[in-house]
Amino acid sequence: MTEESDAPLAIDIKGLTKSYGSFTAVDSLDMQVGKGEFMGLLGPNGAGKSTTLKSITGLVRPTSGTILVNGIDARNHRKAMTHVGCVIETPECYQNFTPGEMLSYVGKIHGVTNRELAIRARDVLEEVRMWEWRDKHIGQFSKGMRQRVAIAAALLPNPEIIILDEPTSGLDPRGMIEVRETLRNLKERGLTLLISTHILKEVSEMCTSMTMINRGKTIISGDVNTLIHNMAQSERSITLDIRTLSVMTPAFLSDVKAMTGVSNFERTGEKSIRFSFFGSDEEQADIVDLVASHKLRLLSMNETGADLEKLYMKLTEDGEVNVR
Amino acid sequence: MSREDRIAAKVERRAAKAEARLGEKIEDAYDESERTMSHDEACRDSVYSTPSMLTQIGICYMTQMKRFTKQRTIWTVLTLLIAIPVLYYVFTEVLTVNGAPLIDPHWNVANIGMATVLALAPVITIFLSTNLCGAMLPQEFNERTAYLSLPLPMSRFSFYIGKFLSGFTLVMGVTAMAYGIAIAIVLPNSNLAYTSNMFSSLMTMVAGVFFFCAFSYMLSAKSKRGATMKSLLILLIGLPILAFALSYVFYTVNMDVLCPITGYFPCFIPDVAVMTMGTPQLSMMSGTASLYGMLNAFGVISALPGFELCTDTVVVSAIAMILGILCLMRGYHVISRRDM
Numbered sequence: 028m029t030e031e032s033d034a035p036l037a038i039d040i041k042g043l044t045k046s047y048g049s050f051t052a053v054d055s056l057d058m059q060v061g062k063g064e065f066m067g068l069l070g071p072n073g074a075g076k077s078t079t080l081k082s083i084t085g086l087v088r089p090t091s092g093t094i095l096v097n098g099i100d101a102r103n104h105r106k107a108m109t110h111v112g113c114v115i116e117t118p119e120c121y122q123n124f125t126p127g128e129m130l131s132y133v134g135k136i137h138g139v140t141n142r143e144l145a146i147r148a149r150d151v152l153e154e155v156r157m158w159e160w161r162d163k164h165i166g167q168f169s170k171g172m173r174q175r176v177a178i179a180a181a182l183l184p185n186p187e188i189i190i191l192d193e194p195t196s197g198l199d200p201r202g203m204i205e206v207r208e209t210l211r212n213l214k215e216r217g218l219t220l221l222i223s224t225h226i227l228k229e230v231s232e233m234c235t236s237m238t239m240i241n242r243g244k245t246i247i248s249g250d251v252n253t254l255i256h257n258m259a260q261s262e263r264s265i266t267l268d269i270r271t272l273s274v275m276t277p278a279f280l281s282d283v284k285a286m287t288g289v290s291n292f293e294r295t296g297e298k299s300i301r302f303s304f305f306g307s308d309e310e311q312a313d314i315v316d317l318v319a320s321h322k323l324r325l326l327s328m329n330e331t332g333a334d335l336e337k338l339y340m341k342l343t344e345d346g347e348v349n350v351r
Numbered sequence: 352m353s354r355e356d357r358i359a360a361k362v363e364r365r366a367a368k369a370e371a372r373l374g375e376k377i378e379d380a381y382d383e384s385e386r387t388m389s390h391d392e393a394c395r396d397s398v399y400s401t402p403s404m405l406t407q408i409g410i411c412y413m414t415q416m417k418r419f420t421k422q423r424t425i426w427t428v429l430t431l432l433i434a435i436p437v438l439y440y441v442f443t444e445v446l447t448v449n450g451a452p453l454i455d456p457h458w459n460v461a462n463i464g465m466a467t468v469l470a471l472a473p474v475i476t477i478f479l480s481t482n483l484c485g486a487m488l489p490q491e492f493n494e495r496t497a498y499l500s501l502p503l504p505m506s507r508f509s510f511y512i513g514k515f516l517s518g519f520t521l522v523m524g525v526t527a528m529a530y531g532i533a534i535a536i537v538l539p540n541s542n543l544a545y546t547s548n549m550f551s552s553l554m555t556m557v558a559g560v561f562f563f564c565a566f567s568y569m570l571s572a573k574s575k576r577g578a579t580m581k582s583l584l585i586l587l588i589g590l591p592i593l594a595f596a597l598s599y600v601f602y603t604v605n606m607d608v609l610c611p612i613t614g615y616f617p618c619f620i621p622d623v624a625v626m627t628m629g630t631p632q633l634s635m636m637s638g639t640a641s642l643y644g645m646l647n648a649f650g651v652i653s654a655l656p657g658f659e660l661c662t663d664t665v666v667v668s669a670i671a672m673i674l675g676i677l678c679l680m681r682g683y684h685v686i687s688r689r690d691m
Contacts, residue, residue, distance in 0.1 A: 047690075084502040086691040108504040109401050116691075118498035122365060123421035129499075135410045136503045138399040150393035153386045166365050177499065184399050216395075 035098065037062045037188050037219040038083060043092035045078050045243075052078040054243035055092070060221050060236075062187075065214045067230035067237040067251070068223040069339060075243040076223040077116055080192050083221075084113050096188065109137075112181030113190040117174060117197065122166035126157055126176045129165065130183055137184035151179040154209060170197040178206065182213075189213060191222045195229065207233060231255075231335045239342055246342050255338055266331045267314070270299045272324035279321040286314060298326070358493065401504045411505075411513025412520075415487070419521060424483065428525050431475060435532045439468055455632060461544035462628035464537035465552075469529065470631035473621035473641035476526060476556065477586045480563035484518040485579040488571045488686065498691060507687050511572075515679065519564045526556055545628075551664050552627040558668035558675075559620030565675035569682035573689070590618035591642045595655055602657030610657035617671045619643055619660055627664055 038060040045053040053075040060066045070076045081087040083094055085104040094101035101107045120129045130148040139147055152158040155175040165173060174197050181189060194210070195203040210233060214220060224230060230237050231251060238248040247254060274297045284292050288306025295301050304311065318325045352360070386393070401407075419425055442453040458464035491497040491514075500510055530553050538544065563586060570578035570585075598613040622639045625631065631639060643660065646652050652660075661667050 081691060086498065086501055088688060088690060105401055105404075105504050105506055108502060110398070111502075111504075113502050115498055115502060117495070119362065119495040120499060121418060121496055122362075122494070123418065128417070132410065132414050133499070133503065135402075136407055136505050138402045139397075140399070143394045143397060146388070146392070146394050147397075150386065150388055150395070166362075170359070180499065185395060185397055 035062055036060065036095070037064070037097060038221060039093075039095040039098075040079070040083070041093050043079065043082060043094060044090045045075075045082060045087060046090045052243055053082070053089075056240065056243065056245055058238050058245060058248065060219060062219050063217050065210075065220045065233060065235045066222075067234035068221065068240065069225075069227070069230060069237055070223075070240040070246075074241045076240060077192055078243075079240070080113075080115055080190055080221070080223055084108065084111070084115055084190060086115060110184075110187040111190065112184060112186035112188070113192075114174075114177045114181050114194060115190070115192045117170070117193075118177050120165045120173060120176055120180075122164065124165055125162050126152060126165065126179065127161045129176060130180055133180040134183050139184055147183050147185075148179075151182045154182065155179045156205065171199060171202050174198060175202070175206075178209070182209075186218070188219045188221070191220070193224055194222055195224070195226065227335045227339055239339065241342070247338075251335070255335060265304045266301060267304050267311075268295070268299065268301045268327075268329040268331070269314070269318065270326040270328075271318060272298070272326050273322070274298055275300065275323060276321060279317070279323060282317055282321070283314065286310070286317070358495065362494075404506060404509050407505045407509040408513040408516070411500075411510055412517045415514045415517035416520070419483075419517065424521075427482075428479070428521065431479070432525060432528055432532065435468065435529060436536055438471075439536055458537060458541040459543060460629065461534075461537050461541035462548050463630070463632060464541055465530070465533045465549065466625050466628040467631040468533040468536055469625050469628075470644070471640045472526075472529065472556065472625055473639050473644065474587070475529075476522065476560055476621050477563055477583060479522050479525060480518075480560055481567045481579050481582040481586065483522055484515065484564040485567035485571045485582050486577045487514050487518055488568070489574050489577040492575065492689075492691070493577075501691065508683060511683050511686050512679075515564065515568050518568070519561060522560050522564055523557055526560055527553065530556075548628050552624045555620060555624040555627060555664040555668050558671040559617065559624060562617045562620065562671040562675040562678070565678040565682070569678040569685075572682040572685040586618050588642060590616055594618070595646075595658055598658035599655060607657060611659060611661070613657070614659045614661040615667060615670055617667075617674055620667055620671050623660060623662065623664060623667050626660075627662070 036059050038058070040056060040058040043053050043056040043058075044051065056075070056079060058068075058079070068076050068079065078087060082089045083096065083101060085101060085108065096107040096111060099107040120126075124132075127148055130151070131144060134144045134147065148161075149158065152161055155178050157172065157175050157179060160168070160172065165176060168176070174194075178191070178194065181191070191210075195206050198206060207229065210220060210222070214233070214235075222229070222234070234251055236249060237251050237254070239246045275294075280292075280294065280300070283289060283300065283302070286306075288304050288310050289302050290305075291303040293301045304314075315325060315328065390396070402410075439454065443455075444452065446453050454467055458467075488511075491500070501507065530549070534549070563582075566586065567578055567582040570582050574581070594613040594616040598610045601607065601609040601613070619641075622641055622643050625639050631644075643652065646655075652658060
């Protein structure tokens with residue numbers, strides 16, 4: 028066994044199923060989040076992301092399956108959620124409370140000592156840029172401000188695991204950037220993060236791993252870069268656009284078509300071509316050498332490769348589940 | 352408009368009202384404050400252990416009490432308490448019928464006076480219990496504050512019981528203060544007081560309040576919009592009518608032995624509590640301000656065969672407590688399985 032497979036899991040979900048009458052929101056879902064991992068949970072609307080997170084945090088009772096949080100059964104809610112902070116589905120705080128009062132309530136439930144409550148409250152409010160409004164009533168805040176207070180409440184007890192359901196929802200662009208910065212800082216501190224999001228950029232830039240679900244089933248799961256790379260390899264989804272200074276000769280064109288890994292060849296102009304390429308990096312470098320050998324003087328070679336967006340669209344096309 | 356949109360719109364309207372009331376605008380702008388503490392000063396490595404269930408119940412209790420103080424609830428309660436002596440003054444000094452005041456303020460026995468002052472107690476205790484305890488849980492789910500509380504490392508039982516205890520405490524406190532105000536009004540004008548009856552009446556009323564709170568709370572556990580009106584109607588009208596109807600049916604089918612059961616229905620506890628001290632003396636009618644009191648004053652109860660109000664305060668209180676506990680258990684069963 029490798030060290031990686033021996034690493035303890037922060038969240039271990041096996042066979043999770045949640046049905047509401049005849050409708051199955053989550054269907055035998057398996058998902059593992061390792062300690063220190065930053066996992067993104069992706070999926071279209073109605074895929075079962077929120078239901079999965081709610082099952083972990085005790086907001087819904089699973090129909091079947093097991094969920095272990097830090098090795099503790101999630102049904103033992105008090106113990107399982109002891110070192111977990113979460114923000115699920117834009118929770119509201121008590122309207123007549125101030126952020127300070129809200130954090131006091133949350134902190135006491137977590138067992139934050141009175142001595143440290145004021146210190147921690149200040150720290151987390153500063154982190155989410157809400158310290159200035161600590162004595163104002165939450166009822167006066169905008170949605171984004173309330174979201175930030177909720178994030179502060181999740182961070183207050185120094186959790187080991189943080190679960191966020193669309194954390195940047197309702198925030199303006201600056202707020203989104205700052206929340207992402209906060210999450211990166213937490214990742215660097217070795218915390219385990221699980222976020223569900225629609226924003227693919229958040230997953231590709233911040234997450235180390237991802238799980239994509241659709242119609243309650245896991246479609247794909249693993250390291251983000253590895254998944255994208257594998258998809259690019261298998262789907263031949265790299266497109267090369269080549270422009271040369273000189274007019275391309277028929278000999279050059281036939282040589283390119285004959286190269287390994289070239290398909291869907293298209294001449295887009297006298298001095299430009301486009302084709303799909305699924306060869307290795309060495310074979311791609313051979314194409315550059317070919318341009319030079321034909322003395323065409325390479326102007327540009329643009330690669331539009333696979334990205335998370337293409338992977339997402341491919342795996343959730345037509346609303347069908349493409350299970351891999 | 353979807354439910355989420357309606358809730359969001361409601362929250363936005365409240366924010367706008369609050370803003371207008373305070374006369375200041377909170378800009379959703381970021382302050383530029385940097386974090387002022389070092390890693391160690393901010394205790395970012397501290398690990399905390401969850402307190403006991405009892406402590407968490409206490410935290411939920413105190414948090415809900417704090418909410419009450421910030422809502423209009425507390426003002427409603429204070430208004431009701433202040434209304435007692437005001438109404439007493441109006442009915443004894445201002446309003447008259449055929450030259451006689453509505454309430455004769457001269458009591459030989461203080462208990463009768465207290466019963467008269469507390470004639471509205473049946474309606475008020477039910478109203479207060481249903482309004483406070485019938486709205487707490489639906490409010491948490493409707494306003495989505497439960498999404499913040501329920502994922503915390505706290506059992507739903509702590510959440511459920513902590514909130515119930517705060518509502519019950521508030522209603523019980525109001526009831527006890529009402530008794531205190533009644534005593535303060537009546538004692539200067541009377542020569543005799545049976546304090547054991549007063550105490551028995553208060554304890555019976557507390558048991559009744561416990562049942563009303565638990566019943567409303569149980570109904571609200573599954574409700575989406577609140578169970579205030581439903582529980583109010585059931586306790587004020589539905590259960591009494593059921594009791595009267597059952598006693599009539601039992602009498603008619605020659606099952607007289609079952610008739611006394613209907614007198615033990617917990618909806619009549621405030622009437623039992625007040626009438627333990629005596630029948631309220633009002634010039635227009637004598638009796639409590641409840642369906643039973645009004646029907647009794649007009650002679651309907653005496654004409655109803657088989658029905659007799661139970662006068663054993665210990666038995667009635669015990670039944671109320673047991674039924675209240677069963678209601679709480681049922682409510683917890685519902686809330687523990689409720690999906691968000």
